[in-house]
Amino acid sequence: MARKRRTALEAWGRELALARDGKSLSQEELAKAVFMSQSLVAMWETGKRTPKADDLARCEEILGTNGFLSRMLAELAAREVAHEWLDQWIAVEERATTLLTFESIIVPGLLQTPDYARAILDSEELVAARLERQRVLDEGEPPMLVALLAEAVLRQQVGGAEVLREQLRHLAEMAQRRTISVQVVPPDAPACAKFAGPFVVASLDGAPDVAYVDNQLRGEVVEGHADVAALRRMFEYFRADALSHRETIDLIEKAADQCTTP
Known part of the structure; x- marks a missing residue:
């Protein structure tokens, strides 16, 4: 069976997870830092949900990604053919x-x-x-x-x-x-x-x-x-x-x- 194509949101969620791992943070630790639930962070990382702009900005501040995740999300969403x-x-x-x-x-x-x-x-x-x-x-x-x-x-x-x-x-x-x-x-x-x-x-x-x-x-x-x-x-x-x-x-x-x- 052919592997299902990764959607744009799933690709973006993987980058979020890599950035979190790079800071040695668990999903639960990141969730507490941005005042979100661990389950919501998990849905971001699996492409099931997208964060609001303010929530993503707080994540970027903690992860030190300097707007990369925000720009990537915007670009992928624009290119994604739904x-x-x-x-x-x-x-x-x-x-x-x-x-x-x-x-x-x-x-x-x-x-x-x-x-x-x-x-x-x-x-x-x-x-x-x-x-x-x-x-x-x-x-x-x-x-x-x-x-x-x-x-x-x-x-x-x-x-x-x-x-x-x-x-x-x-x-x-x-x-x-x-x-x-x-x-x-x-x-x-x-x-x-x-x-x-x-x-x-x-x-x-x-x-x-x-x-x-x-x-x-x-x-x-x-x-x-x-x-x-x-x-x-x-x-x-x-x-x-x-x-x-x-x-x-x-x-x-x-x-x-x-x-x-x-």
Whole structure:
């Protein structure tokens, strides 16, 4: 079995533990010095919790790390691609019977080609992780994926004309699977006035629906019943103004043919 990837918080917690060991302090001794519980310090060191800025400043003063731990925590948090929510969401995708996804800017990750994904993501590691997630559509009993896209998604020059053309051809091909439905919302539809960020609603056997909401910095798994229900209603509102599945495939194929390299 492959070793689980260490998260950014776990990596940071290890540095805290090394700094504490370097001062020959036990977790209990450090906890007393910063007026915290030993169990809380243990959670910091295992990446289960992060300290408040004031508490971390007191730790740094005692450990003599001169702001290193604070800077490292900020940098790792900024680079971390939210592995906590990502791991949680991958588990949801693997159990889902239905995935309702809405995108207003780019093709949904589960339907992206490798080159299209590379144009969006910052590293091959992230591209590989995204492509690995796509296996959920091919193995076992795949979920029913209903992808609702703003028409602008078909025009965004992600990666250039050639990359976009291949992506649109792939999207049209995937849309013809029995377990995948793609529908486009035209730009003159009243629903466009309500477009905001992308989201996904997952239905699970024997468990409440779960949602994922994306933003410019990171994603968030949403489990609150009222919030998930509101996203589902929004999806159905957008879908009411969408083209039919067949009309959508025709539009995607036409958009692919119109992609030309300058």
